[in-house]
Amino acid sequence: MTDDSKVGTADIGVVGMAVMGSNLARNMAHKGFTTAIFNRTFAKTKDVMDEHGSEGDFVPSETVEEFVASLKKPRRIVMMVKAGPATDATIDQLTPLLEEGDILVDGGNSFFQDTRRREAKLRDMNLNFIGCGISGGETGALEGPSMMPGGPKESYEHIGPILEKISAQYEGEPCCTWIGTDGAGHFVKMVHNGIEYADMQFIGEAYELLKGIGVTPDEAADIFANWNEGDLDSFLIEITSEVLRQKDAETGKPLVDVILDAAGMKGTGTWTVQEALNLGVPAASIAESVFSRAVSSSPELREHAQAALEGPNGIKVDDREQFIDDIRRALWCAKVVAYAQGLDEIRVAGQEYGWDIDVAACARIWRAGCIIRAKLLDRISNEYAANNLVTLLEAPSIKAELAACQDSWRRVVARATEAGVPIPGFSSALSYYDMVRAPRLNAALTQGLRDFFGSHTYKRVDKPGVFHTLWSGDRSEVEIEA
Ligand code: 6PG
Numbered sequence: 001m002t003d004d005s006k007v008g009t010a011d012i013g014v015v016g017m018a019v020m021g022s023n024l025a026r027n028m029a030h031k032g033f034t035t036a037i038f039n040r041t042f043a044k045t046k047d048v049m050d051e052h053g054s055e056g057d058f059v060p061s062e063t064v065e066e067f068v069a070s071l072k073k074p075r076r077i078v079m080m081v082k083a084g085p086a087t088d089a090t091i092d093q094l095t096p097l098l099e100e101g102d103i104l105v106d107g108g109n110s111f112f113q114d115t116r117r118r119e120a121k122l123r124d125m126n127l128n129f130i131g132c133g134i135s136g137g138e139t140g141a142l143e144g145p146s147m148m149p150g151g152p153k154e155s156y157e158h159i160g161p162i163l164e165k166i167s168a169q170y171e172g173e174p175c176c177t178w179i180g181t182d183g184a185g186h187f188v189k190m191v192h193n194g195i196e197y198a199d200m201q202f203i204g205e206a207y208e209l210l211k212g213i214g215v216t217p218d219e220a221a222d223i224f225a226n227w228n229e230g231d232l233d234s235f236l237i238e239i240t241s242e243v244l245r246q247k248d249a250e251t252g253k254p255l256v257d258v259i260l261d262a263a264g265m266k267g268t269g270t271w272t273v274q275e276a277l278n279l280g281v282p283a284a285s286i287a288e289s290v291f292s293r294a295v296s297s298s299p300e301l302r303e304h305a306q307a308a309l310e311g312p313n314g315i316k317v318d319d320r321e322q323f324i325d326d327i328r329r330a331l332w333c334a335k336v337v338a339y340a341q342g343l344d345e346i347r348v349a350g351q352e353y354g355w356d357i358d359v360a361a362c363a364r365i366w367r368a369g370c371i372i373r374a375k376l377l378d379r380i381s382n383e384y385a386a387n388n389l390v391t392l393l394e395a396p397s398i399k400a401e402l403a404a405c406q407d408s409w410r411r412v413v414a415r416a417t418e419a420g421v422p423i424p425g426f427s428s429a430l431s432y433y434d435m436v437r438a439p440r441l442n443a444a445l446t447q448g449l450r451d452f453f454g455s456h457t458y459k460r461v462d463k464p465g466v467f468h469t470l471w472s473g474d475r476s477e478v479e480i481e482a
Contacts, residue, residue, distance in 0.1 A: 007069050010036035010059045012076045012162055015067070015090055017044040021080030022052070023141035024107065024134070027166045029056025036060075038067035068097040075102040076159050078132070083108040091118060100126040103155045107134045109268055112183030112190060112275075116353075119151055119182040128155035131182070133189020135370035136168065144168035146370035147176035148192070148362075150185025150355075168369025170378075175365040180355030187275075187349055188362050191342045194272025194286040196371050197265070198338035199236050201289035201425040206331045207240070209412065212315040212421050213323060217254035221245040227328050231401075232335075234374030263293040272345070279348050283341040284432055285334065288424040315419040323415070329408035330426055332376075336402065337429035339363075339380060340392035347390075360384035393436065402433070 013036035014025040021039075025048070028035040034057040039045045042062045049060050061067035068075065075098060081090050087106055094104060104127060106115065115131030122129035130151035134141065147167045149156065156178040167176035179185045203224075210220045221244035228237045246255040269290045276283035295302070317323040343359050350357035363381035366372055383395035392398055413430050416423040435441060450456035452471045457480055460467060466480040 003066075006059050006061075006066070008072050010034045010070045011072060012036070012078065012159075013038065013059075013067060013071050014078050014080055015039070015094070016080035017048050018080065019138050020107075020134075020141050022048045023138055024078065024080055024145075024166070025058070026052050026055055027142050027144065028162070029058055031165050032056070033162060033165075034059060036067055036070045038064060064093055065097060068094065073099070073102070074128075074158055075099075076105070076162065077103070078105040078107050080107050083110045083114075087114070088118070091122070095122065095125060095127060098125075098127055101128070103128040103130060103159050105130040105132050105149070105151075105159060106186075107132050109133070109189065109193070109266070110186050111271060112186040115150070115183040115186045123152070128152045130155060130159060131184075131186040132163070133185050133192065135189060135192055135366075135372075137371065140168065140369050140371075144175070144369050146192075146365050146368065146373070148179050148185040148188045148365065149176065150179045150181065150183060150187070152181065153178060167365075168373075170364075170368040173364070175367060175369045177358075177361050177365050179362070180350065180353075180357050182355075183353070184350070184355040184357060187353075187355075188346055188357070190268050190271050190275070191346050192366065192370060192372060193268035194276075194283065194289075194345075195338050195342040196236075197269035197272075197289040197293070198286045198342075198425060199234075199335060199372055201285075201292050202331050202334045202338070202429075203236060203240050204292075205334075205416075205421075205423045205425050206327050207244070208421055209315065209327050209416060209423070210324065212416075212419060213317055213320055215324075217244045217256055223324060227331075230328075231332055231376065232328065232374075234376070235371060236374075262297045262299070264297070265290070265293050269293070272342070275349070276341075276345050279345065279352060281341070281345045281348050282432065282435075283345050285338045285341055285425055285429040288428045289338075292422075292424055311420040312418065313420055315415055315421060317415065323412075326408035326412050329405040330412035333402055333405050333409040333433070334426050334429040335374075335376070336392065336398060337432055338425075339376070341432070343380075343384075343392055344390075359389075391436065393433070406433070 011033040012028055014021050015038050017037060017039035025035050025037050036059040037045055037048060038061050045060045059070045061070055079090050081087055087108055087110055110131060119129040128151060130149050133148035134145045136145035144167055147163050149163060160178060164174035164176045167174045179188050207220055221241045224237055224241040244256055248255045248258045251258060273287045273290050346357055346362060347359055360381045363377050363384060367377045379397060380392060387395060389395055409430055413427045447458040451458050451468055455468055457466045457468045467477050468480055469475055469477050
């Protein structure tokens with residue numbers, strides 16, 4: 001430590017001065033916390049000090065030793081480094097310098113199983129590890145993100161008040177709450193991203209349908225802006241309008257028409273689907289959104305299929321305004337299904353991993369700050385708080401609106417299907433709605449087939465037990481001993 005006056009002065013520290021880290025550190029300083037900052041290369045720390053040093057109390061350090069020593073005890077450190085090996089390397093660099101009771105927060109988009117592993121390792125060292133999902137992008141980090149911390153509950157008492165103060169506020173309530181132990185926070189952030197993918201896929205499908213009936217990007221921007229005034233009010237609908245209105249400086253065309261139609265992804269949506277598969281949770285609308293990005297980014301497949309396949313092209317509608325309103329309703333219904341599937345995944349994971357997650361609280365902290373922030377989330381959190389819901393779809397106000405909107409939803413899916421407009425999200429969400437409400441599913445026939453070719457057995461509707469039909473014998477039924 002070169003400068004003794006810095007020792008034990010900082011309330012909290014941030015490691016990693018890329019844009020998310022520096023914005024979060026600035027947010028902390030803006031809220032009155034003395035904030036220690038450190039980056040692997042000092043140049044970045046220096047840049048932050050040069051550009052923003054006057055915004056609050058920062059304690060910059062050149063070495064990790066100096067950084068750790070500058071913190072008050074128990075030390076509170078938020079790592080804002082790339083998820084994966086860089087996170088492990090930073091943990092290994094910091095832990096030898098930490099003492100019992102210190103708190104290390106991972107604010108990156110880490111995979112929740114990595115968080116569980118890291119939490120267990122640090123617990124063995126008597127250190128507190130918190131995996132904190134942070135949503136809201138660069139602006140959120142600076143002005144108030146939605147924060148989803150998970151880890152040892154005792155440590156939340158030391159770090160929670162700071163996180164709650166720097167998080168977004170919704171009508172005076174912080175968009176941050178303790179989610180559960182070990183990987184719970186990162187799990188919830190992962191599902192947030194899965195819902196984010198689905199939300200964007202549905203918006204994309206709505207736009208394709210509007211295009212199909214001849215709506216221009218400017219007109220569509222107006223339509224989305226108008227939808228943003230009602231039940232669909234959300235950040236993603238708001239920015240859809242802005243993106244659609246944007247013109248390309250080079251060509252003068254709408255920007256959306258010159259952007260290559262190949263969607264990228266960093267993997268959190270894929271994790272959501274993989275984990276849904278592991279848990280046996282039907283999250284097909286989220287899966288469709290991931291697969292849709294995959295289709296868009298498969299040029300060879302698309303090129304060959306375009307050359308080989310025929311189909312209808314172009315939607316015909318009698319009443320344009322009515323169809324536009326149908327799309328709005330279909331978008332709302334599909335969005336509800338994606339929330340239902342994501343929240344179901346959280347509920348089931350909570351049981352599986354012993355997290356005891358409050359689903360109402362998850363919806364509550366998504367009401368502001370995060371990418372999926374939406375007016376609907378206030379209603380969802382109230383519904384979960386007031387009712388013992390297994391699925392969002394049974395919530396009183398939700399089921400009533402789904403019932404009122406479903407004709408529109410069905411019309412949109414039917415029209416799009418007839419016209420050859422791909423709507424994997426809308427139709428998958430509608431199939432989910434129809435499947436979960438069906439008194440009987442085609443699974444009975446599946447069981448019969450499984451029993452035929454593999455003696456996989458089946459249960460009966462009229463008596464307990466496990467049965468098998470002697471398909472290659474006299475086709476009589478035998479009961480299988482338990
Ligand atoms: C957020 C976002 C963010 C995510 C980006 C990009 O909540 O602030 O979810 O964490 O990294 O949205 O995600 P993809 O590159 O996977 O689309």
